[in-house]
Amino acid sequence: MSYSFKFEIVRWYNQNTEEWLTEKEFDDKFDGIPEDQHEKIYESFTEEIVKLNVKGSGYYRPAKIHGDPYDCYPEEFDSEIESAEDDNGYDWLNELTDSERKEAESELASKVYHGKPDYDNYDPGDKYNGFDYYGY
DSSP states (O other): OEEEEEEEEEEEEETTTTEEEOHHHHHHTTTTSOGGGHHHHHHHOEEEEEEEEEEEEEEEEOOBOSSOGGGOBOOEEEEEEEEEEOTTSOBOGGGOOHHHHHHHHHHHHHHHHHSOOOGGGOOTTSTTTTSOTTOO
16 A cells, blocks of 8 residues: 655755755764854754655555464565655655654554555455454
8 A cells, every 4th residue: 555644854955055964964064163163154054844745655464363273374564665755856765864764664654554454456366355454
């Protein structure tokens, strides 16, 4: 199933150089620079909240742990982020920091785990179909 959600990241933008920095990269700019020159750095950057439209896919099938042992199966789960585009269509997926990616993946996983099955693509031959959302 496909899922989409809004996600925000913080970046520092320098209009003169058109440079985008993560918060860590921005903080690193101050390393080794005297404190009286920090204001000059602040003036050249603006803090921007980048709003992203994250799209991903995933599936979740609850475990069936009762009944005929041959009809029982473990829980199955998988999810993957496919894109993280801003309103201009730029894909930030490869620009996300590790912590931002983990947070977005966690949000997607939550949506997949708590979502409803895709009954529009019901296949009577699928051994899992015939059970309701909870595997009964």
